[in-house]
Amino acid sequence: MTTIFEALKDYLQLNLDTEPKNPLHVGEVMSCWIYLTIMDEASIYIQVGLNTSTDDDVIKSLDESYKQCDIQGQRFRNFLKVEGIPLPPTSEQRPLSNANAVPLGVKMTDDEIMNGLSIKTVAAITHCAASVSQCVRNDVATMFTQCMLEKMKFGASLKDLMRKRGWIKVPPYYYPPGAPTSNS
Structure with missing residues (x-):
């Protein structure tokens, strides 16, 4: 069975050459321009997280996300250069540092790092979806679709780790007035 994302990707690629x-x-x-900025700024956040955490699972997720941000950022950087669009200014890269040397009052917890990464991943997915809906050129829509699918796949693994570690922030449950509750 074809998923909606596969159908969209196939449609866009079919019309890409013509x-x-x-x-x-x-x-x-x-x-x-905004997506490249999101990728570059997420990379800086990830570098800070890598300089802060000593947890193997967190470091693995950060490394995976960093590589993905780098690949996607380069994809958009190359595209914008070819199209003659100036690149956005972004923050400076962070040097490597010893996570144990970061003072406790400054150091982010693994929970904070992962929730920040989760928010950045959701923002990237949402931006891609909105961008696809606004694109006229199929090549641009295809780039955003590909990035969105990559981010969604990463987001699923991130959610699994966060759920396993108890780091997911869940809003309060909503029970409509008059609806049966589980306590009844």
């Missing part, structure tokens, strides 16, 4: 390459419209430029 589509004329019009200039990017301002929405596509802005979406690409």
Whole structure:
């Protein structure tokens, strides 16, 4: 059975070769520019997390996310250069440091690191989905679809680890008035 994402990807790739390459419209430029910024700034956050945590599972997730951000960022960086779009300014890379040398009042907990990574992953997925819906050029929509699917796959593994460790932040449950509760 074909999933909706596979169908969308197939449709976009089918029309990719026959589509004329019009200039990017301002929405596509802005979406690409913002996504590159999201990837670059997430990389900085991940570097801080790597300099803070000593937990093997956290470090593994951060490494995986860092590689993904780097690959996706480079994909958009190359694309914007080809299209003649100036690249966004971003924060400076962080040097490696010893996690045990970070003062406790400054050091993020593993829970904080992973919840921050989770929020950044959700923001990237949401941005990709919104961008796909606004794209006129199929090549741009395909890039965002690919990135969204990669982020969703990573997000699923991140959620599993966070659930296993008790780090997921769950909003209060909502019980509509008059609905039966589990206590009844």
